Amino acid sequence: MGLNLDASPEELKIFLEEAEEHFQTLEEDLIRLEKEDFNEELMQEIFRASHTLKGSSATIGHTRMAELTHAMENVLDRLRKKQLAVSTELVDILFECLDCLRVLRDEIINDDESDLELGGILQKLSSARDSGDEGTGAGPAALSSPETRPAEKSKLSLELNWEESDALRHCVEEGTHPILVRLTFDVEPEMAAVRLFVTLMAVGEIGEIIKSDPSAEEIENEKVSECLTVLICTKEDEEKLKKLVAELPNIARSEIEKYVYEGLEGQVQPDLPEQGISPAGGAGEIKSEVKSSTASNKANNKKANRTVRVDVDLLDSLMNLVGELVIDRTRLFQILTTIETEYEIDEISQDLGRTSVHIARVTTQLQEQIMKARMLPVENLFNKFPRMVRDLAQKAGKEVNFVMAGQETELDRSIIEEIGDPLIHLLRNAVDHGIEIPEERSAKGKSAEGRLKLQAAHEENHIIITIKDDGRGIDPELVRQSAIKKGLISEDQAKRLTDKEAVSLIFTSGLSTVAKVTDVSGRGVGMDVVRNNIEKINGAIEINSVVGEGTEFKIKLPLTLAIIRALLVSIDNSVYAVPLSTVTETIRIQRQQIEYVNNHEVIVVRGKALPLKRLKKVFYGHITDEDERDKLFVVVVNLAGQQIGFVVDSLIGEQEIVIKSLGKYVGEVQGVSGATILGDGNVALIVDVSTLVKKAAS
């Protein structure tokens, strides 16, 4: 069912953007509120966010959101005035509100009412609001209850005391005449007391008020009444007053008559309003100046938003097209080289050269700009984490000081989408298993509050996200034992692993279940899934852990998914591309340097054995040593702490390549993650480093 909101799509867009901002403010501030207890400025900010949401949602006609924010505001108002104390329960309730608000916001996005029940949360809010009272329950009026109370009927007469009679007499002597005005209001004007007050002020502008019922003072003290009776002395006539009153809002009925007072008997009642006297100041204000009323949208245009919304699909297809251009750019240069070497350099080839350079430059810029258009700050993703960490820590009975840095770092939106789950997983692990309970920490001489830091940073052509805790760390010995028990590695292998390699075993599938059941390492819940997700987007994850001091995960991500830098290598005259993000170094070797350990080929690099994988074998099946050249190259790749060397025939160079999928016809091919088109129009296969490394490890 649609919501039937009263707002145009543009208005809704702004509303949603602002709402999101306010949600963020609330989320961040509520966490701070819990930590900092009372902070005037913070309190005001929270109040404002909820208040603005209330106003805006009521305006677009989202009643449920308005109702909830109103109830929230009632509680926040009392908090603000220190009539309520900040407590964990209260913050919990407010967080629940925030969750509800998000659901309600989604209703707008989906234009469909959700089945969210507000009864429970409204009840919680109202009991929270009243909890500060000792039984008086005098909270601010609820939205539904009108601010008016049944008023006693007042007579169309006013009893004057001597002071008032005196004032009246004085005014009459001045040449004004007394008029009695009685105004009856609409049944339920909004803010009845203020409405009364404003009306009284407006009437007062054309003369001097001798007395009113209720009096200004009474109205200020929120005495409300359906009727307002005013005795006013004015130089204006009744007609003028009638006109004035007719313009006032919320007036249902007005009675205006000359005031006759016994005490004034004998006094001359001015029969007619005196002519020639300029109207009193008040009347002048009411009189309107006639001004031209040509509509001008100038102010509006100035404020017009300078952004447009673009479908993500459009960005994807733009990226694809640019990818084609990047291929053609490389191609163009190769054609140019051919022309220059095979034919004489003449004007035409020079012209072609200049044009190629220009096209190359434009293509590069275009590529950068489109990549930028697809970038989002990781903030959008990070922002939901403080709340999550707080909830997790509370559930686990731990104290966690969660710090974030580098939220402004930008990443391709498709990468942000992919990286969310792995990050949640790592943060959850850090709180659940990494950081110890306060007592345990204190016993170890650490601060009771654990530290957890999430940081994003730009590093060359990559984004590095680190998650660091100061918890118990991962014991490599326990991981070794667990891996042996599970049959993942032999005891002999385990001994040879460095501590870092051992810890990295938690990324191996099969270990995770063991770790989970026995809680050996305290981590490892689905770490292989985390690793797979990251490697799927050409990223890499690394772990550093010190027992007793904490664990650090480092995730290296490419800036974009569609175009990567790759190392081109040649195997049997075919070109293959190895994503550069995985390559640590390249080494030139002689075939004789290859040694064997347990029937596995290795090579000793700086005193350490590096397992080798001959790509020729991977792609061409069985080969003998005779098929290999004497001089070979090794491309050393590193994934999640595991290093292996790919043996290739020769190195070609670094190049930007556009990733193309192999398509449905070919399907999945072992060891190949995709293909790319090279400058000369040939196709190069992209080596699936992650699968090959995993295969080598098992």
Place this chain on the structure above:
Amino acid sequence: MAKVLLVDDAAFMRMRCAKLLTENGYAVDEAENGQEAVEKYQKIKPDLVLMDITMPVMDGLTAVAEIKKIDPEAKIVMCSALGQQNTVMSAIKAGAKDFIVKPYQPEKILSTIKRFVG
């Protein structure tokens, strides 16, 4: 053409109001908080100010007092939400001429403005 200064920290509210007012022949200027409103008031001398109450930097109540100091004749209409009765009352006492309660009804805004500036 009558000039109206719209003061609200919510861009959404400003956009909505500005649209309504320009469509009805008013020249609209906007300010996003009380401070900005005071500055703009001095610069453009609007015929009427529509003033939100809860705003960052400087709230509506303070802004009314400040504007009244500059121009005692200033016509200010408070825009308030339910539950802000006391603040509105204070604003009226400080010199605001009237008030409108959110959610705004277009006719109400227009009739109120019309009453003060025609």
